[in-house]
Amino acid sequence: MxxxxxxxxxxxxxxxxxxxxxxxxxxxxxxxxxxxxxxxxxxxxxxxxxxxxxxxxxxxxxxxxxxxxxxxxxxxxxxxxxxxxxxxxxxxxxxxxxxxxxxxxxxxxxxxxxxxxxxxxxxxxxxxxxxxxxxxxxxxxxxxxxxxxxxxxxxxxxxxxxxxxxxxxxxxxxxxxxxxxxxxxxxxxxxxxxxxxxxxxxxxxxxxxxxxxxxxxxxxxxxAELVSPRAIDVAKHLNATSLNEGDMAKRRLSSVTFCGREIHNMTHALKPGALLVLSGDRSDVFVSCCLAALNGTKLGALLLTGGYEPDENIAALCSQAMETGLPVMLVNTNTWQTAQNLHTFNQEVxxxxxxxxxxxxxxxxxxxxxxxxxxxxxxxxxxRKLSPSAFRYYLTNRARQVNKRIVLPEGNEPRTVVAASICASRGLARPVLLGDDTEIRRIAEQQGVVLSDGVEILSPEQVRGEYVEGLVALRGHKGVTDVVANELLQDNVTLGTMMLQQDHVDGLVSGAVNTTANTIRPALQLIKTAESASLVSSVFFMLLPDQVLVYGDCAINPDPNAQQLADIAIQSATSAQMFGIEPRVAMISYSTGTSGAGSDVEKVREATAIAQSMRPDLLIDGPLQYDAAAIESVGKSKAPNSPVAGKANVFVFPDLNTGNTTYKAVQRSFDLVCIGPMLQGMRKPVNDLSRGALVDDIVFTIALTAIQAKGNS
Structure with a gap:
């Protein structure tokens, strides 16, 4: 119908x-x-x-x-x-x-x-x-x-x-x-x-x-947020010349101010997202705007009128401000004519x-x-396929339902602050930012966000002492004393991990600044693996245009043996189910079925048999080449009797080299949104971010961490 x-x-x-x-x-x-x-x-x-x-x-x-x-x-x-x-x-x-x-x-x-x-x-x-x-x-x-x-x-x-x-x-x-x-x-x-x-x-x-x-x-x-154009959109509308490209394709304009007053009467206008329109010969205003940019305020853009470019000495003085990504553009019309042209700007997306x-x-x-x-x-x-939109909806809707408390050790990192604000406003989680209250609120103001009561700011100095005894109890056999514990807890990731271990929060997300090792090591030492897991592994959720695929393990285990590979397959299938994906698991190799031989193929073949015997309720098949697993016509040709070939949505790679290379090649070649790595096999959810993560990446990682916390409870 x-x-x-x-x-x-x-x-x-x-x-x-x-x-x-x-x-x-x-x-x-x-x-x-x-x-x-x-x-x-x-x-x-x-x-x-x-x-x-x-x-x-x-x-x-x-x-x-x-x-x-x-x-x-x-x-x-x-x-x-x-x-x-x-x-x-x-x-x-x-x-x-x-x-x-x-x-x-x-x-x-x-x-x-x-x-x-x-x-x-x-x-x-x-x-x-x-x-x-x-x-x-x-x-x-x-x-x-x-x-x-x-x-x-x-x-x-x-x-x-x-x-x-x-x-x-x-x-x-x-x-x-x-x-x-x-x-x-x-x-x-x-x-x-x-x-x-x-x-x-x-x-x-x-x-x-x-x-x-x-x-x-x-x-x-x-x-207002939904009608905020990019600086580049205004530049195109005005046919403006770019004096400094900066982040012109990304910076959003939330307000317009015409700068005709003395600078002390308009400092209130130097705020995130502001399009500041000034005559190009107003060096005093230009320098003041650059000073605000150097202090961390993400102004939207500077629009210079009258065809006047900044004096070369002034430009040299402000060169560091240009490196912050501040877009600067120039038009030949005077300020009044420019105002009229801005009034006709088409706000449609x-x-x-x-x-x-x-x-x-x-x-x-x-x-x-x-x-x-x-x-x-x-x-x-x-x-038959779960679309990226349906997957994102599942993430956000389930996260709202579970309403978990997630600690963010990198509390003064700008993207993390913005993501925490979004999560709180959308009800995706109760974020806890570790850091100094004054500094975090200053960063929030620079980013143009208001931290609501739903965002908790926790000073490490005030709570660090509460976790010394617990850390000594966990690591005393390794020589950790009160003094050593206090020193270890100076690291906010370790502090956040102890909060998670003590059930004071439900999950942890880090990695925007810290390395993967710095995020995972405290978790392995203090949280440990779940009773049902023999190892910790990871998955990425690859948001293709028409479906979501699960890739594992692309971040943790360099060269798993057959038993470990079988465990990764089962963990990845379980993760897929947790997020609304009915798993069809392909064990990837350079050979399909019985067509090839060699130790690497034999490892995948043995892992497939182990996984099938451990979880006969799951659709798991291998070894399969990637094209045989992903493309229906190839799957029918190479593995006609396989229940997975051509229809796989969970791909388990034989080693870290293959998995990491494949996920990055697919992500970069097709400019895909990629959520992860999400860690599997931990007693409590700890997730790592890419240091190049966007705000949306952090938001979705917080959401999936909240869902994991519900699944582990």
């Missing part, structure tokens, strides 16, 4: 693409088959290339969208009175390119002065495709009477309340900063984020139209801004009614 949901905008500028992205993500997270179709491309001003919604879904979801018809073709068909033929073409394209037994998200057209036919064409397309209707509206500054009136009119257009095809409404941009004329403010990064208006939200939920049968399917709050797109999709998906989204999956086929 298939379901078709068509999103119909009620008015213009409702953020239809945003809602489409969120609905696609919410359905993806259910792990079911999915189609996306925007029947008619509707390019915005300045758009080139692919249709925006279709391109975003193609690049950021595990679905291949159906190609839309061009606007020129559609308008030509309508003007020639060939609408019926156009609808037949739309149906034919949908039927020929859609997956059967799936949920389909269909995005309608927005009515504008250039496209006055959109409302009528939406109605005809919805009927032609037999789609259920979900309206997308923006409350704006209108009172509830006017909002209800608008919805009543559009519901009547689609058959009224008695129509079984009219399902509900999603409100977008709730509590957004509208001006007195009811228009969304166009300035980049509104400085003062509007407070969430509970009374307003409650009034929207109680509109008379919802008592007549129309359902409220989502309230998507406006978020660019197709190539992956980080912002991901945040928009997650935020919108979480704002939709969960029961309604789940109802869409009734009698619809599940995907």
């Amino acid at each position: 298939s379901r078709k949901i068509m999103l119909i905008p009620v008015g213009s500028s409702v953020g239809l693409t945003t809602v489409s992205m969120g609905l696609v993500r919410a359905i993806e997270e259910q792990g079911i088959k999915l189609n996306f179709f925007k029947p008619v491309a509707q390019p915005r001003r300045g758009d080139k290339g692919e249709e925006r919604s279709t391109a975003i879904i193609a690049h950021h979801a595990s679905v291949t969208p159906i190609t839309p018809f061009t606007l020129d073709y559609v308008e030509r068909m309508i003007s020639n009175d060939n609408t019926d033929e156009l609808l037949e073409d739309i149906i034919e394209r949908f039927e020929n390119n859609s997956e059967q037994d799936a949920v389909t998200v269909i995005e309608g057209l927005v009515t504008t002065r250039h496209h006055p036919y959109a409302e009528r064409l939406n109605l005809e397309i919805s009927r032609a495709l037999d789609a259920d209707i979900v309206f997308v509206a923006v409350p704006g500054n209108d009172d509830t009477v006017d909002i209800n009136h608008r919805l009543e009119i559009v519901v009547d257009t689609y058959g009224g309340h008695k129509s079984r095809k009219v399902v509900g409404c999603i409100f977008n941009k709730v509590n957004a900063p509208f001006d007195e004329h009811g228009r969304l403010r166009a300035d980049i990064g509104v400085v003062d984020k509007p407070e969430h208006d509970e009374a307003r939200s409650a009034a929207l939920k109680n509109l008379p139209i919802f008592k007549k049968g129309l359902s409220l399917l989502g309230n998507v709050d406006w978020s 660019p197709v190539d801004d992956s980080q912002r797109i991901e945040k928009v999709m997650v935020h919108t998906a979480e704002s939709l009614d969960a029961e309604w989204v789940t109802s869409l999956t009734d009698k619809v086929s599940r995907q």
Whole structure:
């Protein structure tokens, strides 16, 4: 059975693409088959290339969208009175390119002065495709009477309340900063984020139209973070020259300040994410901004106007500030003209801004009614593969449920501070930052985050003495005395490990600064392996575009013997199950089946037999070459009777050299998100980070550590 949901905008500028992205993500997270179709491309001003919604879904979801018809073709068909033929073409394209037994998200057209036919064409397309209707509206500054009136009119257009095809409404941009004329403010990064208006939200939920049968399917709050562009986006819009590239492709702009005052009157504007616009000959302001950057404040960018480049002596003086990644750009227009140009900046998310797109999709998906989204999956086929979106959803949803306390020994590391703030705000964990309170809060301010009460800051000096006795009891046989224990506990990783050993926290995440050895050694000495485990190993979760694979062991054991390799296979399968992946384990070798010989192949063959005898309930097979394990056609050819070949999702490598090389080659070649290494076989969860970890990597590692803690309890 298939379901078709068509999103119909009620008015213009409702953020239809945003809602489409969120609905696609919410359905993806259910792990079911999915189609996306925007029947008619509707390019915005300045758009080139692919249709925006279709391109975003193609690049950021595990679905291949159906190609839309061009606007020129559609308008030509309508003007020639060939609408019926156009609808037949739309149906034919949908039927020929859609997956059967799936949920389909269909995005309608927005009515504008250039496209006055959109409302009528939406109605005809919805009927032609037999789609259920979900309206997308923006409350704006209108009172509830006017909002209800608008919805009543559009519901009547689609058959009224008695129509079984009219399902509900999603409100977008709730509590957004509208001006007195009811228009969304166009300035980049509104400085003062509007407070969430509970009374307003409650009034929207109680509109008379919802008592007549129309359902409220989502309230998507406006978020300043989700409209913050990158510095490079503004540079492209203004056709600016780059004087210092820095982190232009990454820095986010959350506010704009025009620097025309004396510097002592504008120090408050030197804050993270600020776009500071100044005449290029204002050396005093330029130097002050560079000083702020040197002090650790991540300004968004400097925009110099008037075509004035900084004096070469000033540039030399500020060269170290440039090395912090501060973007500096130059325009030839004066400050007033530049302000006018900034006012016309298009705040829609660019197709190539992956980080912002991901945040928009997650935020919108979480704002939709969960029961309604789940109802869409009734009698619809599940995907055989677990998609990256479904995996991330599983991680975050399970982490919220278990609500574990996770210690972060690198408490003054900037990425870790930001990740702790995110985890606390999203309810993924109760993070504990080890470090000085004043320093950590200063770093948080520099990173532009506010640490809520959900983030606990613990001073090592205040608690170190509590763990001396316990450490001596554990390591006294190795010559550890009170004095030695106190010295060992100067290391925050050791201190955090003792907190975990004493059950004062549920898990530990480190490695953004410390080496793998520094993270793991205290755990091996103090936590030890679980009773059921003969060794500690690791897995990586490889988030391929269409599925999640588990790789083990790629970080710990250099050359495991057959018994150890069998244990790694079973541990990796258990980890896969813990995170919602039904394991099909391939024991990787350079030979498939009985086609090859040699000590390395024999080790894998023996390990496979041991693992199968230990866990006959698991699908484990080997030896298998990687292509035979991963590619269905190759698997059928090389191992036709294997229950795993061509369908493997857990790959167990014969040694560390093979595993580490393979995971890095796959990750770097395809620019994949890779979560791990996650340690297996410990009594309590300790996980290591890559020293190049991004904030999102740390967030997901904290989440999976929390889930591990629940599994170990």
